[in-house]
Amino acid sequence: MYLDKKIADSIYYVGVNDRQKELFENYLPLPYGVSYNSYLIVDEKVVLIDTVDVAFADLFFRQADAVLQGRAIDYLVVDHMEPDHAGAIGLLTQRYPNIKIVGNKNTFDFLKGYFAVNPENLVEVADGGTLNIGQRTLSFHTAPMVHWPEVMVTYEPSEQILFSADAFGTFGALNGSFRDNELDLTPFWSDMRRYYACIVGKYGPQVQKAIQKLSGLPLRTVCPTHGPVWSSHFSEVLARYDQWSKYETETGLVIAYGSMYGNTQLMAEAIARGAVDSGLHHIVMHNVSKSDASYILSDIFQYKGLIIGAPTYMNGIYPLVASLLHKIEERGIKNRIFGCFGGHTWADAAVKRLNTFAETMKWENVGAVANLRGFSTETECYNLGKAVAEKLLA
Template identity: 30%
Template sequence: MLNKLEIAPNAYWVGYVDDRKVPFHRLILEKGTTYNSYFLDTEKPTLIDTVDIEFGKVFVENLSQIIDPMKLAYIVINHVEPDHAGALPALISKAKNAKIVTTALGAEELKNMFRLHNREFVIIKDGDTLDIGGKTLQFFETPYLHTEETMVTYCVEDKILYPCDQFSSHVATYELFNDLAKEDISPDFNVYYQLIMHPHRPYVQDMLQKISGLDIQMIAPSHGYILRTEVEKYIKAYDEMSKPKGDKKAAILFSTMTGNTTKVAKLIAEGLEEKGIEFRIINVDNADQETIKEAILESDALFLGSSTRYADMVGKLEDVLKELRNMDLSEKLAIAFGSYGWSGEAIQVIQDYLMTSGMKVVDSSLLIKSTGMTHIQLPLRIKFAPADEGVDQCVEVGKVIGDLLIA
């Protein structure tokens, strides 16, 4: 069983090849996978990521043949899911001097997952560097690729990017390097992107911007082949697959009592505008039916909102919602929103109407399942006028829906 492979001077693959049919994210990986971990044998010995929790014991045994875990200075955790950080509990009990390097959110999750509250963490932010004695590591936060705490690590001297799940492929291979593969790896590379990264494609573009200034000669991901040839080809593939496609439009339709819902609508529009989405804001109480119908039919996303009065909607919004049932809107996104002073029942009533409209209703459940986002709450409920966090929340909703439209 392979347990060590040099990828650069004093840099080694020390992962695990799982050549079974592997259950993974509600899928079966027919070709298996690799759990890639990397050891940098420097003055301050450093490990980058671990392996799946199932193989923690054998991983630590293999690593202990290469270095005494007590000598590890740092353990970098790019991503806290069990297929990357799963061996950390088995390792950390032996690597008593090692500091854990990760993002602030990553640290909190690791502390709670593995009861590491008494361990020392090095918290990184975008662009931070760490001197490990003979090599310099630079870190970049890449949230939602594919969970919120994710980061990537770049070794300045080796010109190697360690991007965790990004640029991965699910293939069990003992060759490990893409130029040694017995067949073209592009299909597996592309399938991995579509299944794991594509739901988060706006953040792929953010990541590519962050690494654009780096001299990357090798990409060493957490699954599958290490890309030591044609690196630019694979970066370009991520760029092409994640670029926005087509011009999209949105309509924000609402009724209001005191103007608070108008403010919510305008803030949503700010988020849409930031993403380059063309939009129309329409107070349905002041618009004729033809204008409203035209806006509905020409839009790719519909926001429908109302203030709450006596546990119900106000104005003419309900008439609009009833008319939706008579239209073919199956290809459109629908989002409920509103402001309220007490319990805000109108917003949920709107949601109920949308669920029978034939549209794809975007709510918190859909966002979690499709993107992993937990910080957005939909339907959007704003108490009284939006202020402080409420302002940010409204704008962020517009941006998130904009991302869904342009993906």
């Protein structure tokens, strides 16, 4: 069956949907699946931009063959060496032993480690370097740490297409079309924030650098390695990536807590009530034992307010909350209005840890409530919720 793969004149989508994998990078849930996008440019030379996860190599080659009708691939451009894109390089070079591989110095350092490639087939490009393929000349622009050090993006000037690697990507498989204007984008917007928060959220300054650097290129279409091909909605995607990479937020509050026997949870309920009574209506509550951390991080990237609670556990903080704190620290999340709470029976460690955490993050800590042996701290909690909400609404 012929499936329409055309993006522009002689440029084709040859990616695949992964609807099987439970966890991306073996820890991030994929409720809507994910796509590994790859693209073909058919000019005097045939150029493939990135490959796919090796598990999908067979389907991928069939897609490419359907477009190529017997022509060989002359060049592979490796924009990113992570195995969700580079995974099929070994099989590709077996199929096309003379294929030239285009990358930068970092790309080739990585590539030579993971694949047996013929050094004579490597075409090294510098930042801003070009490659003529017939009617077109592609240019390459490094975007280090979006999301690995070797990442570059590839620009095709005649159609003004940017092949953007992981930048502007999102989780979510493509339901019937790769074109943004043919898809229901509703599930993509929230999964895009979760993708951003978990995959590139640590590298906000580098994403900002890449956005500035690419701002000079006229763009009609942006082809990332995951999710829809953006044309009609690219400005919305760019605005979101710009906002998140500046750690800019909306007015709202995340309350994330751990609780074994319900005491800490009761504190969380009182905090939420206080926040609502102050007029704050965007409140998300997460029980860390139930919500996957990727969803909590995604909401933390959205909202300016964050209140975290945990019981003291074996002289430390409840382990699932410890793990959440680690994930937040790793991402260097800036500029939050914070509060904390927790319970203990003989000596508090959790609230101490949460106060230290706020200092490390250089956040404004509005208040802490430590509950001893379940004695009611409802009023203190309610007031903490109110105080944080008032700051957020000020």
